[in-house]
Amino acid sequence: MSKSKSNKVLSPSIIPIPNDIKILKNTLYVKDIIKIKYNLKNKNLADLVKIAKSELSKIDYKPITSDTTDDKIVLDILIKNNISKFSESYKLKIDLKGFEIIGSDYAGAFYGFQTLLQILETMKIENIKRVKTILISDTPRFKWRGMMLDVGRHMFPSNFIKRYIDIIAAHKMNVFHWHLTEDQGWRIPIKKYPKLEKISAWRKETLIGHYTNKPHKFDGKTYGGFYTKEEIIDIIEYAKKRSVTIVPEIELPGHATAALSAYPNLSCTGGPHETETLWGIHKEVYCAGNEKTFQFLGNVLKEVSKIFPGKYIHIGGDECPKTRWKKCQKCQKRITKEGLKDEHELQSYFIKRIEKTLNKLGKQLVGWDEILEGGLAPNAIVHSWRGMEGGIKAANAGHEVIMSPTSHTYFDYYQSEDKNNEPLAIGGYLPMEKVYEFEPIPKKINDNKRHLILGGQANLWTEYITTTQQIEYMLMPRICALSEAIWSPSDKKNYTYFIKRLNHHLKRLKRQKLNFRSLKK
Template identity: 55%
Template sequence: MKIQLYFKLLLITFFLGCTSNTSKPVAVKIIPKPNHLKINEGTFILNENSIISVDEEFKEVSEYFKNYVLEKFEINLPKDNGGHIIFEKDEELINEESYELDITENFIIISAKTKKGAFYGVQSLLQLMPFETNKTSIAIPCVAIKDAPRFSYRGMHLDVSRHFFSVNFIKKYLDLMAMLKMNTFHWHLTEDQGWRIEIKKYPKLQEIAAFRDETLIGHYSDIPHQFDGKKYGGYYTQEEIKDIVKYASDRQISVIPEIEMPGHSQAAIAAYPELGCTGKQVKVATKWGVFDEVYCPKETTFQFLENVIDEVVELFPGKYIHIGGDEAPKTRWKNCGHCQNLIKKEGLKDEHELQSYFITRMEKYINSKGKKIIGWDEILEGGLAPNATVMSWRGTNGAVEAAKQKHDVILTPGSHCYFDHYQSDNENEPLAIGGFLPLEKVYSFEPIPKELSKKEAKYVLGAQGNVWTEYITTPEKVEYMAFPRAVALSEVVWSKKENKNYKDFIDRLTYFFKYLDAKDVKYANHIYDLKGNLVNKNNKILYELSNITDQKIYYSLSDENMNIEYKEPILITNTTTIKAGVFDKNKQKLGQTFTQNINLHKAVGSKITINVAPHKSYNSGGKEALINGISGNNKRFGDKEWLGFSGEDILITIDFNKPENIKTITTRFHNGNGQWIYAPESLYISFNNKEEIKFPVENYGELLVNFKESFDEKNIKNLSIRIPNYGIIPEGRQGAGFKAWTFIDEIIVE
């Protein structure tokens, strides 16, 4: 304890004691996990006699804490020079976001170099306070914490263009970020489907670009597309934006606006058609995807964007403007005389370099306003703008490339940071864009790619969770999709790598849910979900069940009564259905019932080889997933049973444990063309290394394409299935010009 605190001790002239209405001290389970934490004996009693003493620099933070205590517990904390709750400046702390929190029976001392650090000390303190609000005295456990973040950029994103959310909800979102010590809010404000920021110089952006005629119903992959016929939209006035930015700043959160360019700009072009290459009137997009309408790199377009930026920079005091730069088709540019002349005039190689020219020019203007740009990793294509920060979303390759060029990078790969993906393989999960990103995978994320040297790794600023809202229509669903995955990410970007432990995190998260309950957050709770895995061990087919908690598992085989305690892997001798659940000590079921159908067909347990590895984002089950007796999800195609291949021809070989007689071969493909996934038009089968036989794939227009063929083959030792890739996606479709993906499910041999 510092010398001045001893002097303050002399100023304490009254007794702080427990009353009959004192809360019980809470468990010490802080998220994100502090770097150094020691739990000591005793409690500090906070009540109306507790006095706050504040360094002037931390006045705003102390007011935040004082208002929290007043609103939650109706305890009005007085202020004085001598106090029991002390906000103290400590210049010796190196990191501006670091803090020390010392709680003894007599004092709470928050030491920090800046108000950011003091604020984070308060957030840890609030997690040491109870959930109930009917107490006049609050018992706070005595701890000593020394803490600092691992990364300087700790972000959450929210897309308000696909679906619009109120000012009040944005503030709630910011409050939840603040709890988690997140410091950056990436606000996605413009898109093909809606322009959400008031620009006074261009009123048609509010009148036209902010509203679409109707909205797609169901999933983009559903054929035919259906629409609701209802006008939809809205925008934030500049006064509302100022209010939100101030609210965020009070919580030490910087707001980064995203103003998309040159792609994802159909809404703006709908308002001002001269911004496009054709000059023709278009409408604000009513469905999702990537559209050909992009800004034409004309002087009038640059003047428009510069005028927009002039108003944007006045609203957002942070150092960054996000300019998008992703998914900008070159179709219009290829057919535009002005664009082709500009390519020749500037000595550019192609349309990709034209995009780099576009981004570099806008970066120069934004830099002149004292701001830096961030762009999605497509801004690397054609050459990276000189001072740009890259946000790497298509895996980590963009981050590696940019860091090696000595550019700052922020990691937000779809594989670990896209919270619009499904988080459970339960078929009753609410509709999402696709993919599969469970909580554990978020927690496992390592933001520094292994390809970077220690010197290059310094360019990694941190990571961000993204919430795209094509299929997220309400605040409640935003919360469901974002939490608790955002909680896991907060620990990824704050806590030391060596301090992370998923089982320990789950223990603390179970407790943290009480804080989310108190804030009426409609989070997803999959903690008690079971995992299942079929294994072949010593020529026996076994099914393993597991759960991250320490609760017991009970199961049944082909009936509803889960009365067998799970103690070891279940022997599978025939086709069966396993039902299982997690139960507490009173045998009350926690969470949902786990159901798994197992089809013990002839290929289960055989050896399988594939000529190419599935894409790492769609290979969680490994190649054995194709012959493990378990079919993939009927509604979603990113679970561990579906394997995804990016553009390759596939050759699958199954070597049976003993010669088999084969009557049928059944499999199925996903045909989600809106997600660049195409079923093959035919496949080739051979037995015992003999000549291939070609078979057409039926029902080609369906979302799920089934293949079933009958045979009369005897004494088959091996089976080969060759699946040609669909090829290049045609013009006019999503992903045009790129090779299609192939998604395949269980290969059933009977």
């Protein structure tokens, strides 16, 4: 057994970099037994302590909550709203008495523990027993720090969804955008519409190779599935304890072929339709002239709203071809009746009706930047992905915005220009350094509108991602760069210093058996 490096002292190496770190003059000898103190009456803190005990045990510490020995070190976890005027803030103190975490709320305390966990895990990896005494004060720069996963194209087990949430939370990100419906599959059961899980959740086969390879070849194997309501509720509760809000996405009016395969009467042609086997944009969309469409979507969103307690529901709104609407008598009649100019205004009408439904359910609509076309719904949040121009336009018009430009946040893009030595991907090139450069507030946004930028998010589409290991590979270490881009103050960012800290961080990811992409590739 190797001896500890007793004379060596750890200097904390934290990702994302905190707002303020003061290194003090003393050092603390860290014992393996850690006594966790907290207010026993606080149920939320009890949840955090349970997580803390589990995580500390995984890295070979011995957490206790009762005095069974004097040979211990103390970890005190507190919540004090007055430590910061901002939510999700924390203070971490390491002194000769041990560790103290004070959160401005539960989330702040959770993030303080994540910082401490990074320090303690590095000590175990490096076999170091002493750490410098420090004072850390930390607050996130943005309130929306998100990561999306598409389970419509390819689906992944519920246990992995929890692992994905763990990765998000460990990097102090707080939104899991769950893309649940697509042309190629519908992954959430709706009690009122059982055909969604019986028909829409399945496709007859899947494309082999890249979409651009012609002629297209398919594997001939039925593919699909869905998450049960019980699984979804379990995942929501799991995420909540880790300060992650789940935002479900129910795509409309486009990317709807899977739903239309089960309920073809909601399309412009009446079908028949099949759940798509090809990636890309497809012409079958919900009929905007059919009242039954809005009844169906209203009922779906009502059930979704009951399952997901969060404030937001994402409705997609992107890549909706107008081909069917132009030829549909019902849609043209709707345009005339409502005094609309064209099919773009018909899409705006569609989104505005859905927004009214969501608002009545106590939810706020989020949609990709195409929802700007034809006029924006009054209370909608614009999710800008086709560059930042849509977000700039929306913010300057007084709307809240999430920035997700393809240029900096599309994690389905290749990580190297040497594409032959990388897993098959959709295309593009997004190295980690470009992710680190991501700045969610462009200069073109008026000074008095900058507060409308809620934050940023990266997206992981899965047309070409079929395994959980591949997800991890595409996610890491780019998520490490993203976390710093949307948590830390912009003046704290330094890519050279980030890489230095990342080398320690990757050792932690390796210890956790996560399949990250090596910096040496």
